[in-house]
Amino acid sequence: MDITTKNSDANPPAAPQPPTAEEKRAARGATRLGDRVFLGLSRGSGILLLVVMAAIAIFLTYRAAIAISKDEGNFLTTFEWNTNATPPVFGVAVLAFGTVISSIIAMVIAVPVAVAIALFLTHYAPRKLSGPIAYVIDLLAAVPSIVYGLWGALILVPNMKGLFGWLNDYFGWTGIFSWQEGAPRSMLTVGILLAIMILPVITNVSREVFRQTPRMNEEAALALGATRWEVIRMAVLPFGRSGVISASMLGLGRALGETMAVATVLSPSFLIQTSLLDPGGGTFAQNIAAKFGEATEYGRDALIASGLVLFVITLVVNGAARAIIARRAEYSGANA
Amino acid sequence: MSKRIDVSGLSAYYGSFRAIEDISMTVEPRTVTAFIGPSGCGKSTFLRTLNRMHEVTPGGRVEGKVMLDEENLYGTGVDPVAVRREVGMVFQRPNPFPTMSVYDNVAAGLRLSGSYKKSELGDIVEKSLKGANLWNEVKDRLNKPGSGLSGGQQQRLCIARAIAVEPKVLLMDEPCSALDPISTLAIEDLIGELKERFTIVIVTHNMQQAARVSDKTAFFNLAAVGQPGKLIEIDDTERIFSNPSVQATEDYISGRFG
Numbered sequence: 001m002d003i004t005t006k007n008s009d010a011n012p013p014a015a016p017q018p019p020t021a022e023e024k025r026a027a028r029g030a031t032r033l034g035d036r037v038f039l040g041l042s043r044g045s046g047i048l049l050l051v052v053m054a055a056i057a058i059f060l061t062y063r064a065a066i067a068i069s070k071d072e073g074n075f076l077t078t079f080e081w082n083t084n085a086t087p088p089v090f091g092v093a094v095l096a097f098g099t100v101i102s103s104i105i106a107m108v109i110a111v112p113v114a115v116a117i118a119l120f121l122t123h124y125a126p127r128k129l130s131g132p133i134a135y136v137i138d139l140l141a142a143v144p145s146i147v148y149g150l151w152g153a154l155i156l157v158p159n160m161k162g163l164f165g166w167l168n169d170y171f172g173w174t175g176i177f178s179w180q181e182g183a184p185r186s187m188l189t190v191g192i193l194l195a196i197m198i199l200p201v202i203t204n205v206s207r208e209v210f211r212q213t214p215r216m217n218e219e220a221a222l223a224l225g226a227t228r229w230e231v232i233r234m235a236v237l238p239f240g241r242s243g244v245i246s247a248s249m250l251g252l253g254r255a256l257g258e259t260m261a262v263a264t265v266l267s268p269s270f271l272i273q274t275s276l277l278d279p280g281g282g283t284f285a286q287n288i289a290a291k292f293g294e295a296t297e298y299g300r301d302a303l304i305a306s307g308l309v310l311f312v313i314t315l316v317v318n319g320a321a322r323a324i325i326a327r328r329a330e331y332s333g334a335n336a
Numbered sequence: 337m338s339k340r341i342d343v344s345g346l347s348a349y350y351g352s353f354r355a356i357e358d359i360s361m362t363v364e365p366r367t368v369t370a371f372i373g374p375s376g377c378g379k380s381t382f383l384r385t386l387n388r389m390h391e392v393t394p395g396g397r398v399e400g401k402v403m404l405d406e407e408n409l410y411g412t413g414v415d416p417v418a419v420r421r422e423v424g425m426v427f428q429r430p431n432p433f434p435t436m437s438v439y440d441n442v443a444a445g446l447r448l449s450g451s452y453k454k455s456e457l458g459d460i461v462e463k464s465l466k467g468a469n470l471w472n473e474v475k476d477r478l479n480k481p482g483s484g485l486s487g488g489q490q491q492r493l494c495i496a497r498a499i500a501v502e503p504k505v506l507l508m509d510e511p512c513s514a515l516d517p518i519s520t521l522a523i524e525d526l527i528g529e530l531k532e533r534f535t536i537v538i539v540t541h542n543m544q545q546a547a548r549v550s551d552k553t554a555f556f557n558l559a560a561v562g563q564p565g566k567l568i569e570i571d572d573t574e575r576i577f578s579n580p581s582v583q584a585t586e587d588y589i590s591g592r593f594g
Contacts, residue, residue: 214431216427216429216431217431217433219389219392219427220431220432220433220494220497221433221444222389222392222420223387223389223420223424223425223427223498224420224421224424224444224445224448224497224498224501225417225418225419225420225421225445225448225449225501226417226448227417230448234433234444234448235433238433238434238435238436239434239435241435
């Protein structure tokens, strides 16, 4: 003890020096070879991603601009897709409507069912049962969309007539559910098929979120005399709310962009049906798949332009979802 | 309206493991009873059998009788949900509902039971927050999230939430172990006030705390790890800390083990 005291008396602490370049590098953790390599790799990957994204965006915007500049119709409101005509006439109104409507139907059906399944698996089912069910749902997510499409066309479509007739009988007066006895290759059928397709991903993500509900929040509700359902309402659902929204966005992303299943089931046309039961309409992805093969170069540019609109719609929807989550961030379970 | 607790021959299990064995004791109304003992001796488990929270743990099972005045909590046909409305609980870590405001946290239990008039709700919330010595600190931020309060305030919020439904008994599972000394003091003062209205049972690792707040103290111990915990003795706090009748209690209190 004595020695150290003497030493520090003899050498008063030096005034702080500005860090040298060497020290700055050390502070960034990039002095060792391994650190330098990893830093270079991760930074390079990040830059590469941005470059690829920018290249795609520039290419798409450029080709789309060419197409739109020659479009004789109004690109946003025209109910027609005739890129071979001189002058060409095409618009995305029908596609935007069909894409949004089919996705809304899918979400309305899939989200409540998925949340219910997730709650069942995490809070009601015995462990012996929840494992196998979760496994089957994982399998559903892995089925290729063309298989869903074939199933939809061969099984779902022929069996929809009963439902359509019933809807027409009781809700036909609304106009939305009227049916002129056409083939049930309509938006409702597409929406139901999409709902089945996006169910697994929403269920899986919701299940993970619900499973992470803090045990102490559930116990707080139980100790107040909450029943199992009240525990879910007070502790589990509020905690999982933002997670369920994120899960739904994943599902919605798939529904908006789904191609083969829609193309196989829908009987497309360039008109907007006020009834969800009458065949017709189209979606962005379905239209691109249907037209791309026989399109001229100009036709392809027009399809690219429609793809850009789909991209914008996806961005808007995601932004809205983020805004909803952020609005109540201070109440989120993450603050617990 | 506090009630007497009369436990006889109570054992609790986790699966096939017996965590506590053959516990019998009486807790008088309007008193504070402290449970002390080394970790793993089953005092928290025993506490959770008093409001049937033990059985929500997977594999949790209880044998024996817990009488709340004339009613056996483990009698056939007794609804555990109803039991928990009579026997409130405060946990080790403050656990206000993070998605609810201060006001909604206190009102949560009332809204569950539905046993209130709409016009009275605000009064009950105010009365409960005052009862938990929290009103002055939160009266201007009733609509802010409960998770925004300090740890000590959150714990008093949880106490307010528990007493808002007017339970007969209040169980506290190490309510101060996550708090600083000043917040601890606030809670201890509060316990002294609350015992005028409720039967209070508190688990604590802090023997000074047990000596400060309780009228009776129960000492729990276990023979060895893997053996069930047992009640060694329960007596007036003063007597336990000055002249206990069992040697193991004296050893534990004087710091010779545990």
